[in-house]
Amino acid sequence: GCFIAASAYEDRLALFSMSTSMIGSDIIDEVKTTRGALLNELLLLEWNVKAHTISVISQYVEAGPLAHNIAEVPNSSGLAFLFRAGDVLLMDFRDPHNPLCVSRTCLNILSNAVEEQAYVDDSCKLQDLDDEGFSVAACALLQLSDYDPMCIDSDNGGTNSGPKYICSWSWEPENYEVPRMIFSVDTGEFFMIEVFLDSDGPKFSLSECLYKGVPCKELLWVKGGYLASIVEMGDSMVLKLKDGRLFFTNLIQNIAPIFDVASGDYHEEKNDQMYACCGVTPEGSLRIIRSGINVEKLHRTPSTYEGVAGTWTVRMKISDSFHSFLVLSFLGETRILSVGLSFTDVTDSVGFQPNVCTLACGLVSDGLLVQIYQSTVKLCLPTKDGHSEGIPLSSPICTSWSPENLNISLGAVGHNFIVVSTSNPCFLFILGVRMLSAYQYEIYEMQHLELQNELSCISIPRQKYGKKQSNSSISENNSSIASSVSGVDINKTFVIGTHRPSVEIWSFDPDGGVTVVACGTISLKSTMGIAKSFCIPQDVRLVFVDKYYVLAGLRNGMLLRFEWPTEPSHSSSINVVDTALSSINLVNSMTMAFNMRNNLPCLLQLIAIRRIGITPVFLVPLDDTLDADIIALSDRPWLLHSARHSISYTSISFQPSSHVTPVCSIDCPKGILFVAENSLHLVEMVYSKRLNMKKINLMGTPRKVLYHKESRMLLVMRTELSIGACLSDICCVDPLSGSVLSSFRLELGETATSMELIRFGSEQVLVVGTSLYSGPPVIPSGEAERYGIEILCSFYFPCISQAK
Numbered sequence: 001g002c003f004i005a006a007s008a009y010e011d012r013l014a015l016f017s018m019s020t021s022m023i024g025s026d027i028i029d030e031v032k033t034t035r036g037a038l039l040n041e042l043l044l045l046e047w048n049v050k051a052h053t054i055s056v057i058s059q060y061v062e063a064g065p066l067a068h069n070i071a072e073v074p075n076s077s078g079l080a081f082l083f084r085a086g087d088v089l090l091m092d093f094r095d096p097h098n099p100l101c102v103s104r105t106c107l108n109i110l111s112n113a114v115e116e117q118a119y120v121d122d123s124c125k126l127q128d129l130d131d132e133g134f135s136v137a138a139c140a141l142l143q144l145s146d147y148d149p150m151c152i153d154s155d156n157g158g159t160n161s162g163p164k165y166i167c168s169w170s171w172e173p174e175n176y177e178v179p180r181m182i183f184s185v186d187t188g189e190f191f192m193i194e195v196f197l198d199s200d201g202p203k204f205s206l207s208e209c210l211y212k213g214v215p216c217k218e219l220l221w222v223k224g225g226y227l228a229s230i231v232e233m234g235d236s237m238v239l240k241l242k243d244g245r246l247f248f249t250n251l252i253q254n255i256a257p258i259f260d261v262a263s264g265d266y267h268e269e270k271n272d273q274m275y276a277c278c279g280v281t282p283e284g285s286l287r288i289i290r291s292g293i294n295v296e297k298l299h300r301t302p303s304t305y306e307g308v309a310g311t312w313t314v315r316m317k318i319s320d321s322f323h324s325f326l327v328l329s330f331l332g333e334t335r336i337l338s339v340g341l342s343f344t345d346v347t348d349s350v351g352f353q354p355n356v357c358t359l360a361c362g363l364v365s366d367g368l369l370v371q372i373y374q375s376t377v378k379l380c381l382p383t384k385d386g387h388s389e390g391i392p393l394s395s396p397i398c399t400s401w402s403p404e405n406l407n408i409s410l411g412a413v414g415h416n417f418i419v420v421s422t423s424n425p426c427f428l429f430i431l432g433v434r435m436l437s438a439y440q441y442e443i444y445e446m447q448h449l450e451l452q453n454e455l456s457c458i459s460i461p462r463q464k465y466g467k468k469q470s471n472s473s474i475s476e477n478n479s480s481i482a483s484s485v486s487g488v489d490i491n492k493t494f495v496i497g498t499h500r501p502s503v504e505i506w507s508f509d510p511d512g513g514v515t516v517v518a519c520g521t522i523s524l525k526s527t528m529g530i531a532k533s534f535c536i537p538q539d540v541r542l543v544f545v546d547k548y549y550v551l552a553g554l555r556n557g558m559l560l561r562f563e564w565p566t567e568p569s570h571s572s573s574i575n576v577v578d579t580a581l582s583s584i585n586l587v588n589s590m591t592m593a594f595n596m597r598n599n600l601p602c603l604l605q606l607i608a609i610r611r612i613g614i615t616p617v618f619l620v621p622l623d624d625t626l627d628a629d630i631i632a633l634s635d636r637p638w639l640l641h642s643a644r645h646s647i648s649y650t651s652i653s654f655q656p657s658s659h660v661t662p663v664c665s666i667d668c669p670k671g672i673l674f675v676a677e678n679s680l681h682l683v684e685m686v687y688s689k690r691l692n693m694k695k696i697n698l699m700g701t702p703r704k705v706l707y708h709k710e711s712r713m714l715l716v717m718r719t720e721l722s723i724g725a726c727l728s729d730i731c732c733v734d735p736l737s738g739s740v741l742s743s744f745r746l747e748l749g750e751t752a753t754s755m756e757l758i759r760f761g762s763e764q765v766l767v768v769g770t771s772l773y774s775g776p777p778v779i780p781s782g783e784a785e786r787y788g789i790e791i792l793c794s795f796y797f798p799c800i801s802q803a804k
Contacts, residue, residue, distance in 0.1 A: 004016045013045075013054070039061050039062065039063050039064075040061065040062055040063075040064055040065075040066070040067045040084070041059055041060070041061050042059060042060035042061075042062075042067065042082065042091070042099065043056055043058075043059050044056070044057045044058045044059065044060075044093060044096055044099055045057065046096075057096050057097060058096060058097050058098065058099055059099075060091070060099045060100075060101070062101070064084060064087070065084045065085040065086045065087065065163060066084060066085045067082055067083070067084045068083060068084065068085065068165065069082075069083040069166070070082055070083070071083065071169055071181070073179050073195050074171055074175075074176070074179050075176050075179070076179065076195070076202075077094060078092060078093040078094035078095075078096075079091070079092060079093070079094070079195065079202055080093060081181075081193075082101075083165065083166045084165070085162065085163045085164075085165045086106065086107055086108055086163030086164060086165065087104055087105060087106050087107055087108075087163075088104065088105055088107060088166060088193075089101045089103070089104045090102050090103040090104065090195070090202060090203075090204050092201070092202060102201055102202050102203070103202070103203055103204055105204075105206055107163065107164040107165065107166070107185060108163055108164055110164065110185065110189060110191060110206075110209065164185045164186060164187055165185065165186055166183045166184070166185055167184055167185065167186045167215050167216065167217065168183065168184045168215075168216050168217055168218050168219040168229075168230075169181050169182065169183035169184070169219055170182055170183075170219035170220050170221040170227065171221065172221055173221060173222060173223055174223070178194055178195070178196055179194070179195045180192060180193065180194050180195075181193045181195075182210070182219060182221060182227060182241075182246075183219070184215060184216050184219060184229070185215070186215050187215065188212055188213050188214050188215050189209045189211070189212055190209065190210045190211040190212075190213070190229075190239075190246055191206060191207055191208075191209060191210060192206075192207040192210060193205070193206055193207075194207075207244070210241075210244070210245055210246040211239060211245070211246035211247075211248075213229070213237070213248075214231055214234060214282065214283060215231070216229040216230055216231050216232075216236070217230050217231065217232040218230040224240075225240050225241040225242065226238060226239070226240050226241075226249070227239040227240070227241065227246065228252070230252070231254065231283060233254075233256075233257065233279045233280040233283055234254060234279045234280075234282075234283025234284075234285070235251055235252060235253055235254050235279075235283065235285075235695070236251075236252035236254055237249075237250065237251055237252060238250040238251075238252065253693065254279075255276060255278045255279075255287055255693075256278070256279075257278070257279070257280075258276050258277065258278055259277040259278070259701075259702065259703050259704065260276070260277040260702075260703065260704040260705050261274055261275065261276045261277075261705070262274070262275045262705045262706055262707045262714075263275070263707070264707035264709065272290075273288055273289060273290035274287075274288070274289040274290070275287070275288055275289075275705050275707060275714055275735065276289060276705070277702035277703060277704060277705050277716070278702070279701070279702075280701045280720065281699070281700045281701045281720040281721075281722075282699075284697075284698050284699070284700055284701040284702050284718070284720075285695050285696060285697050285698055285702070286695075286696040286698055286702055286705065286714070286716060286733065286738075287693055287694070287695055287696075288693065288694040288695075288696070288735055289692070289693045290651050290692050290693075291650075291651065291692065292650065292651035292652055292653040292692030293639055293650050293651070293652050293653060293685050293686070293687060294653050294685070294686045295652065295653060295654050295672075295683040295684065295685050295686065296683060296684045296685075296686050297681065297682075297683050298668065298671070298682045298683060298684060299680075299681075299682040300679055300680070300681050300682075301679050301680040301681075302679065303677060303678040303679045304678065304679075305328070305675065305678050305679060305680055306678045307330045307331045308328060308329070308330060308658065308659055308675045308678075309329045309330055309331055309357050309358075310327075310328075310329035310357075310358060310359070310360075310659065311326070311327065311328055311329070311659045311660070311661040311673065311675060312326075312327045312329075312360075312361050312362070312661055313325065313326055313327070313339065313661050313662060313663055313664070313673075314327060314361060314362060314363050314369060315363055316363075316366075316367065316382075316387050316389055316390075317363075317366045317367065317389070318363060318365075318366060318415065319366075321664070322339070322664050322665050322666060322669070323339045323662075323663060323664050323665065324338070324339060324387050325337065325338060325339060325346070325350065325369075325386075325387075326338075326339055326343060326661075326663065326673070327352070327358065327361050329357055329358035329359075330357065331357055332355065332356070332357060333354060333355060333356075333357070334347070334352050334353065334354055334355075334356060334357070334358045334371070334373075335347050335354070336350045336352055336386075338386070338387070339663060339664075339665050340665060340666075340667070346382075346385065346386040346387075349382055349383045349385040349386030349387075349390070349396060350369060350380055350382045350386045350396060351369075351378075351380030351381070351382060351395075351396030351397070351398045352369075352371045352378065352380060353371060353373060353376070353378060356373040356374065356375075357373060357374070358371055358372065358373050359372045359373055359374065359408065359409075359410065359411050360372040360410070360411040360412055360413060361413060362412070362413030362414075363413065364379070364413055364414070364415070364416060364417070364418060364433055365415070365416060365433060367381060367382075367389065367390070367391075368380075368381065368433060368441065369381075369382065370413045370418055372408060372411035372413070372418070372420060373408070374407050374408055375402055375407060375408065376400045376401070376402045376408075377400060377401045377402070377408070377411070377418060377420060377431060377443060378398055378399075378400045379398065379399045379400065379433060379441055379443055380396050380397070380398045381396055381397040381398070381439060381441075382396050383395065383396050391439055393439075397439050397440070399440075399441055399442060399443060400443065401431060401443035401444075401445075403420075403422060403427070403429060406422040406425075406427065407422060407423075408420050408421070408422060409421055409422055409423045409454075409455070410455055410456075410457065410458050411458065412458040412459055412460045412494065413460065414460030414461075414462065414494065415460075415462065415491065416432065416433065417430060417431065417432055417433075417446065417460075417508075417510075418430070418431040418432075418433075418443070419431075419458055419460060419494050421451070421455045421458065423454045423455075424454075425450070426450070426451035426452075426453070426454045426455070427448065427449065427450055427451060428447075428448075428449045428451055428455070429445060429447065429448055429449075430445075430446045430447035430448075430449075430508055430514070431443055431444065431445055431446060432444055432445075432446045432510065446508070446510050447508055447513070447514055449514060453498040453499050453500045453502070454498065454499045455496050455497065455498055455499075456497045456498060456499055456501070456536050456537050456538065457496065457497040457537050457538060457539050457540050458494060458495070458496050458497075458540075459494065459495050459539070459540050459541055459542070459619075460493075460494045460495075461490055461491075461493060461494070461495070461541075461542045461626055462624040462625075488505075488507050488515075488517050489507065490542075490626075492507050492508055492509065493505055493506065493507045493517060493542070494506055495540045495541065495542050495550060496540065497536070497537025497538070497539070497540045497552060498536075498537075499536055500521070500522075501521075501522040501535045501536045501537060501554075502519055502520060502521045502522060503519075503520045503522065503537055503540050503550055503552045503560075503562060503604065504516060504517075504518065504519045504520070504601075505517040505518040505519075505542070505550065505564065505601075505604075515601075516601040517601055517602070518550075518564055518565075518601050518602045518603070518604045519601050519602075519603065519604060520550065520552075520562045520603065520604030520605070520606060522535045522537070522552070522554070522560065522606075523535070534554070534555055534556035535554055535555075535556065535558075536554065536555050537552045537553065537554055537555075538553050538554060538555045538616035538617055538618060539552075539553040539616075539617060539618045539619045540552050540553070540619070541619045541621065541630065542564075542626060543626055543627065543630065543647075544626040544627045545627070545642050545646065545647060547563065547564070548563075548564040548626075549561050549562060549563055549564065549647075550562040550564060550604055551619055551630070551640070553616065553617025553618060553619050553632060553634075554616070554617060555616040555617075556614070556616075557611055557612060557613040557614040557615055557616070557617060557634050557635070558609060558610070558611050558612075558617070559609075559610045559611070559612050559617055559632060560606060560608070560609055560610075561606075561607055561608040561609075561610075561647065562604035562605060562606055562607070563604065563605045563607050564602075564604060565602055565603075565605065608647075610649065612632055612634050612636075612638050612649065613634025613635040613636060614634070614635055614736055615634050615635045616634070617632055617633070617634045618632070618633040618634075618659075618660075619631075619632055619633075619640075620633060620660050620661060620662070621662075622662045622672070623662070627642075629641045631652070631660050631672070632649075633657060633659070633660050635656055635736070636651065636652075636654075636656055636692075637651075637652040637654055637657060637660065637674070638650065638651055638652060639651075639652055639685070651692050652685070652692070653692040654674060654676075654681075654683065655674075655676050655677070656676065657674040657675055657676040657681075658675050658676065659674070659675040660672060660673065660674050660675070661673050663682065668682065668684065670684050670685065671683070671684060672684065672685065694738075696733065696735075696738035697738075698716065698718060698731075698733075698740075699718070699721060699722070699723070700718040700719060700720045700721040700722070700728075701718065701719050701720045702716050702717070702718055703717045703718065703719055703752070703753075704716070704717040704754065704755055705717075706755065706756070706757055706766075708757065710764075712735070713732050713733065713734060713735070713741070714732070714733040714734075714735050715730060715731075715732060715733075715755070715757075715766060716730070716731050716732075716733050717729075717730055717752045717754075717755050717768070718730075718731060718752075719751055719752065723745065725748045726745040726746065726748070727746075727748075727751060728745075728746045728750065728751040728752045728770075729743045729744055729745045729746060729752070730743070730744045730746075730752060730755065730766070730768060731743040731744075746770060749772065750770050750771070750772055751770060751771045752768055752769070752770055752771075753769050753770060753771050754768070754769040755767065755768040755769065
């Protein structure tokens, strides 16, 4: 049959039958134990199945701390551990009438030499849950402990005091010879016990501290050495046992319990996000939750890629559907990996200079790869060892070009031409490539221009020939891309960003000169209070949706969208002296930069401003077409794609990354490579809505959160603090950095219970309700609990001061 054994908290134990064939009462039998005993009593019970009775065989009585759990040793035929507050006993029940304690150890002297191993996962996928499943999970979590997380009035601050005790444990699976148990104590340390038999009887040994983290409610040891550590009111984790130590491998997100939720459009990103108060001390946190595109993680390398300065993927031919090489630039090194089933180092077979930092690279023509670094532009012909369509020679053939007594600061590679610039003095060079003989090429100078303003970025629009990749188009109408605007050939243009700051579109004729086609000045100080130095473009791209636009990612985290008018009027044209191109020293240029006949340059019209972060914005197209989807990379990644003849912005559910590049291969046609935490992460985007979550750890238990729109800050009410004599406060949190900017601490014995922002005319104040009594709602005298009201000024955020 099926039975359940249940015990009361103090003095009763009963056995229940789950069988439907039982007649009468479902209770089989019950045993009464001594109530109010001063000593620990360990009872050994016998269950007579036929007689349906439970009787006491023997008992073990010993003075000592409170015993709270028993764990049987697997395959031992009568050995068990008795866990008590402060110690652990190995009991021998092989003679049921004479139970013995054969070994014991004190938990209060356990080693804690291993420091807590911190882990950060700021942007993780949060699984979808239905309402019913979420409610069941939340209720189960709340019932796991006698501690009530909903109780605000508490004077213990959630801190542990008294002797250590074992709060969770798990036995090693399928180990029958030497049973091993890993357990966690209430202070967060993990240890291992090994049980063995010798001539003196059963013994056990205790290891040094394996890991220092947070106390866990349950442990599960599975095959492969992995250990699931389930935390009651916070994020859980997966650990791995290796070389006698436990190492953190993964995070198990847990946002329960949620005490309060607020929403707001932070920095007017036009993407509302939720701010949730989650968990209790010491795992209390503020979660920032937003919708985003999910990614499927395919592969992650070890954390050996420190100091990555740039990433690019390059094809061997312009018409190729898949990438051939992955170029990784470091501070003083460049490595080239072949793209395929395995990424193999082919740097020597391609010909790139390996001991320099690559500024830019690309395919200038079929089979011709270009590397740009500080002193040189290098043209390389890879061998067959590097690619199947390389030259049939033992080593690559290379040629180079260098500016005289100048250092290259920026560069870009286009179809049949190369653009590089220098700083101090500021020059721009347009280079071409011509064939001299078989396998012999020359880089030559087509244009050499002096600049009025230093350049901050360069990009060359590319048109991919051949079949277009699916699911990578920013435009809904791929076939309508015009090859020219106002008579300007798109294939002979490039886009620059300047320190003026401005964005400009330039066109050149190999047999003629350079023309400034369009220019847009960036001036946000008057409207947004942003200093000029922060408005410098970090990256610029020419894109096509229903018309041509220029996207400019700024160094302050802003993303601008300029429209390129197809038919500029005379009033929209600007003077050439307002551009980066100087009107003098047009070396090798046969025509002026100002084209009066075509009414050029025209004014780029700023039509959209959007903040996507606080760090410089990089724009990485997912394909070599003007209508390809684009990843905008700031302090978090965004996907730019078309929506109703405009550009839509969607957050990508992935952690903050420093670099990103598309990786298209036969086995992974839609791969994306992120560089994060000194590792390479190969992922694929899954175009379905998920939750993208960021965690901000807070001391204490966050009870309520308010979003202050004017200051773009969060007001968080915290309890169970352990900051001196303060148990509760109101703090101001920056949602971007997660730092606590200021805090108003309540007096001793006072606990915040509610708060709200209220406006009186032009003044705005924060009203806080407080409890003046720490205990149950009704005090022992029968009087109701007393409450108070604090009014906090919120005029000068992030500072908070008491007004009344």
